[in-house]
Amino acid sequence: MNRVVAGLTVRSLLGRRRVFLLLAPPMTLLLICGAIRSLGEEGAETSAHVLSRFALATVVSLVSLMAGTGAIGPEIEDGSITYLLAKPVNRFSVLLSKSFVALTVIVACTAVPVTLAGLVLAPSDARVALAFAAGATVAGIAYGTLFLLLAILSRHAVMIGLLYALIWESLVAGVAPGAQDLSVRQWALALTQHILGNQAAALDVKAAVPLTTGLVLLGLLTVGSTLIAGRALSGLRLSSHE
């Protein structure tokens, strides 16, 4: 990993107002959980419901989209990536450095708030919080690498990512049985279900794919996206402003 590239990525990703945008979805989750608790509706079932349908479906995908695209997209758009790439540095190393920063930010902005949200709603059942935190972590890593790849391939990565997160993950994969097999949320939910064990059925946590399938697909997406992104960055072409 290249520490200079990582340092510049941290500064650009967390600078100005972008950090507030990154924190908005997890803060919304915590506010919602606080409101639910204040209404006396807390409990393990409520916690599982909120974390499955809101945290995993929306919060994780939005944070991953912002961090994944934000780690490289703006620099490609405005041309400042030139200063990183016009160097005798392996471009795959540049990509891995940016990925490391983006994924660290994603995990910090998803797994931690999801854990806190789970404990707010079910303070006596930490297992629910940790199970969904694990699911949020693997989902965030897979989403993050995918959106980082999108940012290299397309200037419309944010739009494409939003369509994927809001329409595919939240809508289509939620109702169409066949589409659920291609849902990162379902793959991550398989890990959550496994950690919950016998409690999963009582909490109505059921993934559309078995654990092994979910983990393999998460791994393939993460590694595949990273490799393709490295290759794409090696052949990045800058357009002229003429």
Next chain:
Amino acid sequence: MTSLELTGVSCWFGNVVAVNDVTMVIGPGVTGLLGPNGAGKSTLIHLMSGFLAPSTGTVTIDGTPTWRNPSVYRRLGLMPEREAMYDMVTGWQFVLANARLHNLPDPHTAARRALELVEMTSAQNRDIATYSKGMKQRIKMATALVHDPAVLLLDEPFNGMDPRQRLQLMALLRDLGENGRTILFSSHILEEVEQLATNIQVMVAGRHAASGDFREIRRLMTQRPHQFTVRSSDDRALAAGVIARGAASGVQLLAPAPGESLLQVQTGDFLSFVHLLPELASGLGIRLLEVSPADESLESVFSYLVNQ
């Protein structure tokens, strides 16, 4: 001594041909890449700097291809046209980061030297976001120089600079060129190229229109007649003699002010005319006061090439 070589290079984006069959060699010294907007200058610089692959042909530095070859950046410094940088860091932090990315043995000393060369040490601890356009250009120049490269590619380097900054940067580039660096800078402003470049490459509509010293370029354009302004002790008699000897295709007698006159002579054979005129004047007993080419400025050369 390092040279950049483009051989039969074309580059197209869909149906748009940005660069069309360009062959040129950029050697040590300062070369100006001149052309109007949309001529393909930035595309050429992106090709030379490894940020575009040629659709056909080859682009090399001392025989090494620039595309997909990060090792060339040890010898190459690039100053991009676009203004965007990492605005959230200071000038010092940014130049130091560039030095570290080059794996220089003493990045702090290199960064300090680069900032001194571009006279940005007094503002180095301010965020880049607070810099004026000219200051940002100088920081960009510092990042290109920090690793002491043999080749410098500068895309519109004088954009946004005030006259003093421009002169200072020109002096710096002149020194570097005289010390054997290979420097290519692009510009659409004739005066910049005229003042700095020892060699000129002209791009028009994606094609390599001309190359060399601008006076040589002008003389090679035999299709277009040369224009001269001539003042003498007897312009009328000289005009008659020039026409009688067939030394010119046209002569115009002008009166720029009361009591003054001059000749505008048009000739297709530059060499014959410059040899014949003194002999003719001497034979007629006419004293030549001024003989100057009326169209050897870079502007007229450039206009002619663009309008062809």
